[in-house]
Amino acid sequence: MSEQRIAVVRTQEPDTTTSTTGPTGATGPTAAGIGAGAVGGVVGAVPDTGTGADGGAGTGAVAVAVAHPNIALIKYWGKRDEHLVLPRTDSLSMTLDIFPTTTRVRLAPEAGRDVVVLGGRPAEGEALRRIVTFLDLVRHSARLPHRAVVESHNTVPTGAGLASSASGFAALAVAAAGAYGLSLTATGLSRLARRGSGSASRSVFGGFAVWHAGRPGQDTKAADLGSYAEPVPVADLDPALVVAVVDAGPKAVSSRAAMRRTVDTSPLYEPWAASSRDDLTQMRAALLRGDLQVVGEIAERNALGMHATMLAARPAVRYLAPATLTVLDAVAQLRRDGVGAWATMDAGPNVKVLCRRLEADRVAAAVREAAAGGAVHIAGPGPGARLLPEGGR
Ligand code: DP6
Numbered sequence: 382m383s384e385q386r387i388a389v390v391r392t393q394e395p396d397t398t399t400s401t402t403g404p405t406g407a408t409g410p411t412a413a414g415i416g417a418g419a420v421g422g423v424v425g426a427v428p429d430t431g432t433g434a435d436g437g438a439g440t441g442a443v444a445v446a447v448a449h450p451n452i453a454l455i456k457y458w459g460k461r462d463e464h465l466v467l468p469r470t471d472s473l474s475m476t477l478d479i480f481p482t483t484t485r486v487r488l489a490p491e492a493g494r495d496v497v498v499l500g501g502r503p504a505e506g507e508a509l510r511r512i513v514t515f516l517d518l519v520r521h522s523a524r525l526p527h528r529a530v531v532e533s534h535n536t537v538p539t540g541a542g543l544a545s546s547a548s549g550f551a552a553l554a555v556a557a558a559g560a561y562g563l564s565l566t567a568t569g570l571s572r573l574a575r576r577g578s579g580s581a582s583r584s585v586f587g588g589f590a591v592w593h594a595g596r597p598g599q600d601t602k603a604a605d606l607g608s609y610a611e612p613v614p615v616a617d618l619d620p621a622l623v624v625a626v627v628d629a630g631p632k633a634v635s636s637r638a639a640m641r642r643t644v645d646t647s648p649l650y651e652p653w654a655a656s657s658r659d660d661l662t663q664m665r666a667a668l669l670r671g672d673l674q675v676v677g678e679i680a681e682r683n684a685l686g687m688h689a690t691m692l693a694a695r696p697a698v699r700y701l702a703p704a705t706l707t708v709l710d711a712v713a714q715l716r717r718d719g720v721g722a723w724a725t726m727d728a729g730p731n732v733k734v735l736c737r738r739l740e741a742d743r744v745a746a747a748v749r750e751a752a753a754g755g756a757v758h759i760a761g762p763g764p765g766a767r768l769l770p771e772g773g774r
Contacts, residue, residue: 444560444768448581449481449482452475455473455660456657457472470654476763499535500533523563553574591610621736623748628704673721723735738761
């Protein structure tokens with residue numbers, strides 16, 4: 382197979398809004414944790430002549446990217462613009478060093494439609510529609526009409542509130558930008574990933590990241606540019622997140638539908654959003670001074686508040702299961718025993734427990750007992766999304 386490296390260089394950010402007026406000229410900071418090839422102006426992609434998931438001979442550029450999930454300590458719950466995926470509040474997360482997603486995108490100029498294979502199976506329904514819509518956005522920005530073959534492998538259960546869409550769309554954003562020759566800064570990649578799934582904007586970065594909601598009331602382009610994630614400065618915390626998988630099955634209500642219903646019907650939504658803004662300010666200060674206890678206390682109250690808004694929605698959205706509460710009891714008992722441990726839950730019954738790395742084994746043992754047979758994983762801060770060299774080969 383002959384491989385010729387191609388590089389597309391743009392000095393301006395392509396426009397990823399629906400506007401067709403061309404590049405915006407915006408640039409953003411680059412970030413540690415993104416593969417060097419994806420940041421600073423050059424994305425390399427390799428023409429592919431092999432057989433892909435479609436079984437046919439291909440001639441398009443190919444790029445492979447890896448990204449890790451992130452867990453929000455200050456939650457994103459509620460959009461102000463569904464199309465642009467603009468949130469109502471800022472959120473803050475830690476990217477994990479477990480459960481990576483690896484995604485390969487190959488341009489298929491000969492194909493009449495996109496082919497998407499998730500975990501070895503052809504995607505269909507809503508999952509396929511979301512990925513094709515995302516690819517349409519990339520095609521529009523790159524001004525390239527080609528269809529693509531996308532193959533993605535998650536190592537985390539999908540749709541179980543374990544942030545599979547965050548790692549999934551962050552990896553897809555980086556791989557698709559590479560294959561289509563889009564030159565994006567880390568900020569631009571974060572904006573692009575956001576359009577696939579809001580939380581994916583944060584997985585572009587390693588460690589701790591804040592996703593700015595941006596200012597409401599702006600025109601489409603300004604609003605799009607104003608909402609991206611960036612790394613958060615932290616003191617030496619040595620944190621771990623112990624992930625207790627009490628149920629790995631897919632959720633009954635998607636987070637997208639559940640957050641819409643919460644915003645539209647929950648009388649607790651606005652008070653939670655207001656307190657979440659204060660939580661974020663206080664958490665950033667606690668991260669800077671390395672105060673894990675305050676970080677943990679804020680994370681737990683922010684998550685419980687988010688679930689309270691859902692429970693007050695009409696009809697109620699309830700992700701927490703009996704096993705979730707058993708794990709929360711174990712976390713409270715750990716604290717009574719003098720172990721720093723604080724829980725957070727997302728759109729599913731699984732619990733993530735923030736603690737010191739040195740105490741993670743003890744926390745994992747207590748949580749394992751409470752999770753009654755569910756898998757327990759220990760995660761540390763992980764890397765940002767990155768392109769793999771030479772198309773991942
Ligand atoms: C509870 O990012 O999955 O995990 O933007 O609609 O794709 P969409 O939602 P998604 O929501 C994540 C919600 C959360 C909290 C968080 O990660 O901040």
